[in-house]
Amino acid sequence: MSGMRARQSMTFPALQRAALRALAALTMLLATSVRSNFVFDDDPFQPVTQDETVAVGGVVTLTCNVKENDNSSLQWSNTAQQTLYFGEKRALRDNRIQLVKSTGTELIITISDVQLSDDGEYTCSIFTMPVRTARATVTVLGVPGKPVITGFEDAIQEGGKVTLTCTSSGSKPPAKLHWYRDQEEIQGRPDVVESNPDEPTYTVTSELTLTVTRNDNNALIACAVDHPSIANGDKRTERPISVLFSPSVSIQPESDLPREGEKFFLQCVGNGNPEPTAFVWRRKDGELPPMAKVDDAFLHFESLNKSDNGIYECQADNGIGMGDVTHTLLVQDPTVMSTPLGVDHAVIGGVVAVIVFIMLCLLIVLGRYLIRHKGTYLTHEAKGSDDAPDADTAIINAEGGHSGMDDKKEYFI
Incomplete structure (x- = not known):
């Protein structure tokens, strides 16, 4: 008999433990189903929330609704499960958090000056039997900083290559970078993304290699940041590029009808970077006329003569290279009518x-x-x-x- 009592005493505790485990599992299952965001059509007491996205420094609004209420209060809790508001009562001393509306079926609060630490899951609860909850995920966007362009030299010689680097930090999720020449988008290397230490943000870098021509001189090279946190278009940084190139030269006469006996000059115009500073005048078929005087970019004739007819050449030098051009001078008879009279x-x-x-x-x-x-x-x-x-x-x-x-x-x- 004593042995039977011993076996019975051992069996009952085992059954009790099994029953307790089953009850705990059922409780967890019910709790999981009640605490989810799934809304039961036949449960008017189940809270309803929605996820929100906000940029750093912005304002986020959290709204919780139920269809019916049995005089139970609604409550908002933060990511650390600290109560923010219980009905109309403030529970956490944080002036950024303000009450917008509190009724038996709705609780609305706002969080201003949102920080990256506010990112996470917020809980709305109603203390019925059992307690029902719903969750809202707040995604805080890290705003990328203004891009910085490095790699510019004072000037690049025509035909040379330059590699530019654009960097933007503080974005979450990682930003995208775009390159532009004036208003035309140009392709750089794929973005390189690195996470910032001790912060949930990223630094994005992109490189652009250009082979420059004289047409690139004074062009604006821009790097722009594309990110969902930027509401009013992209952030961009622009830098003008300077290209050194040899001059292209032209000769501009004082008049299209130079007449014998009049004063006259030819001007040598050089377009280069830098501007040409040295000019040389020559006459193709001999020496310059005795009455012709060279004054830097000008060739002056004190009194034109038919003997001044000929082909004149100007050569301009800007230290990068030289350019030259010719002009045919044909002196007209004084009786020839000018173009306006004609x-x-x-x-x-x-x-x-x-x-x-x-x-x-x-x-x-x-x-x-x-x-x-x-x-x-x-x-x-x-x-x-x-x-x-x-x-x-x-x-x-x-x-x-x-x-x-x-x-x-x-x-x-």
Whole structure:
């Protein structure tokens, strides 16, 4: 009997332990289902929340709703499960957290000046039996800093290569970098992303290699940051690029019609970086005229002469390279009209031609009118000779036919 009692005493505790384990598992299962964000259509007491995304320094609004309430209070808790608000009562002394609305079915709070440490999961609870909860994930975006471009030299010689580096720190998630030449996007190397120590943010770096031409001189090379935390477009940094290149040269004459006996000059214009500072003038078919004087970029003629005709060359040097160009000088006779006067005569000639044409048209119209009326006159004149016995009578009838008619009237009377 004693042995049976011993076996029974050992069996009952084992059964109790198994029952307790099953009850604990069921409790955890129920708790997990109740604490999830899943909303039961047939449970009007289940809180409803939504996830939020906010940038550092911004304001986030947390809203919790239930369809019905049994006089239980709603409560918001932070990521550390510290109570923020229990109904209308503030539980945590943090002035950034403010109450917006508290009713039996709704609890709304705001968190201003959001920091990266505010990132995480917030809990809304209603203390019914059992307690029901819902979670809202707040994602805090780290705002990237303004990009910094390095690698620029004072100037790059035409045909050379330059490698530029763009860096932006503080983004979460990692930002994306874009390169631009003026307004045109150009491709750099893929971004390199590194996590920042002791912070949940990232530093992003991109490189761009350019082979420069003279067309790149003074172009704006820009690096722009693309990130969801930047509401008003991208952040960008622009730097002008300076390219050294040899000058391209042109000669500009004082006048297009240089006339004999007048003062005249040729100007040598060089476009280069840097601007050319040394100029050399030559005459292709011999020495410069005795009356021609070189003044840096100018070649002055005190009094033009037909002997000054020829091909003149200017060579400009800016220390990077040289450029040259030629110009043919043809001295005109003083009696040759200038271009503006020629234009005036052409206009006058055109006006005279139009007037002559209009007069011819008027003469033609007037002539046709006179010819038509002359024929009518001759026809009336011929009517008087139809019944005349001789020429004298015909003339009298043509000139005064009415008198004949009067005579006939008197005769019949």
